[in-house]
Amino acid sequence: MKKLKLGFPKGSLQNATVELFKKAGTKISISSRSYYLISDDDELEIMLVRSQEMAKYVQDGFFDAGLTGFDWICESGAKVEEVCELNYAKSGFRSVRWVLAVTEDSKIKSIKDLEGKRVATELINYTKKYFAKNKIKADIEFSWGATEAKAGKLVDAIVELTETGSSLRANKLRVIDEMFSSTTRFIANDKALNDNWKKEKIENMAMLLKGALATEGMVGLKMNVPLKFLEKVIVVLPAHKKPTISQLSDREWIALDIIIEERTVKKIIPALKRSGAADIIEYPLNKIIY
Ligand SMILES: Nc1ncnc2c1ncn2[C@@H]1O[C@H](COP(=O)(O)OP(=O)(O)OP(=O)(O)O)[C@@H](O)[C@H]1O
Ligand SMILES: O=P(O)(O)OC[C@H]1O[C@H](OP(=O)(O)OP(=O)(O)O)[C@H](O)[C@@H]1O
Ligand SMILES: [Mg+2]
Structure with missing residues (x-):
């Protein structure tokens, strides 16, 4: 095979x-x-x-x-x-950032203050290029990890990856430049x-x-709506979304399908109910192929 x-x-x-x-x-x-x-x-x-x-x-x-x-x-x-x-x-569902950081109490305010200073990072090639582009000559050394701990002690600044920011906060570091997003x-x-x-x-x-x-952060909503309330129900739905509408066997009713952001359902479901929608179902999604 x-x-x-x-x-x-x-x-x-x-x-x-x-x-x-x-x-x-x-x-x-x-x-x-x-x-x-x-x-x-x-x-x-x-x-x-x-x-x-x-x-x-x-x-x-x-x-x-x-x-x-x-x-x-x-x-x-x-x-x-x-x-x-x-x-x-x-x-999470987001990009990570490689940042230039110093200790909170450091006098260093920007990359310009790093002339002749020491910087530790795992991302050595990119960092060297970045410093050269900014015309700053610094001693950029490779770090095998636990880089945050080195700032202010072993080196003057670090270039490190941050996602949630918790490692920077835990080590009392201040970001002075955002270098790269990935x-x-x-x-x-x-x-x-x-x-x-x-x-x-x-x-x-x-x-x-x-x-x-x-599908991240998205859910599906299905509901039945008496035809006479359709306009009122549509107004409640996010304006940029186009629901699928299908006829039920009872011609006075339609079924409505829509995919919306999960964070909006708390407001939307009660409003739909009040506007005349019935049998409202919220369901999780596995895939959306655009
Ligand atoms: N929160 C995060 N922390 C670290 N790397 C992340 C994070 N989120 C995404 N990544 C990505 O994962 C990859 C990190 O892989 P890498 O092999 O360098 O180290 P690692 O997976 O953190 O391993 P180690 O635990 O040995 O440091 C990078 O491409 C990075 O952008
Ligand atoms: O902004 P945060 O959400 O705190 O994430 C960033 C931290 O995660 C990674 O460390 P990792 O777990 O890879 O450990 P390492 O220091 O051994 O590379 C990265 O090197 C930072 O230390
Ligand atoms: Mg790592």
Whole structure:
């Protein structure tokens, strides 16, 4: 049987990626020490690899496709094709930011104050380029991790990734510059994209992964409405949404379907009821394919 070799991100993106695949229709199980992952899709051969190394392995053909952050794709300099952007991170559905930060009590106010100073980061290539672009000569050193702890002690500033901001707050750090914003990407190499079977498999996966992400924060609403109240009910619904309307066997009634933002239902459901809607059902969604 033909197989697509897929690189799966180990570390921060791992759990969120398993959850996204589940919603997209592929169940993946990770056993504690094995780097080969079991899934219910026989056409996939999945292996865990660090996000930093993903793009190189995809470029070199060790994997046909893989998932990793845009930050490490750029940092590695690997030549890969981006199949699609997937807007999720470790804790939420958003981008992460690489920021230049100093301790709260530091005198350093901007990158200009870092001339001749020391900066620690894992994202060394990008940081060097960024400082060169700003014409600041600083000593930029590689950090193996736990970088936040170094600011103000081992180095003058750090360049570190932040998502929720809690690590910066916990270490009493102040952001002085936003350098780079990154989201997760589905990548593949040319060779795989030139193979018809692999290309279709990759495109199908991208469609389902994007479809699963698109449901984030969205729910479906179904209801029955007496025809005479239809206008009143429509007014309650978000103006930019077009509901599907179908005729019930009883010609005095219609059924109405709509997909809306979950955070709005608290207000909308009672208003729908008051406007004459009945049998209102709210249901979760697995995928929306636009
Ligand atoms: N909250 C987050 N924290 C860290 N990385 C995140 C987060 N959300 C998304 N990412 C992405 O995950 C990738 C991080 O992977 P990387 O292999 O560098 O480290 P890690 O997964 O944090 O592993 P480790 O635990 O060893 O530091 C990057 O592409 C990064 O943008
Ligand atoms: O803004 P936050 O939501 O707090 O997320 C950012 C933190 O998460 C990552 O650390 P990780 O868990 O990868 O540990 P590490 O320091 O070993 O890389 C990153 O390096 C930051 O420390
Ligand atoms: Mg990390």
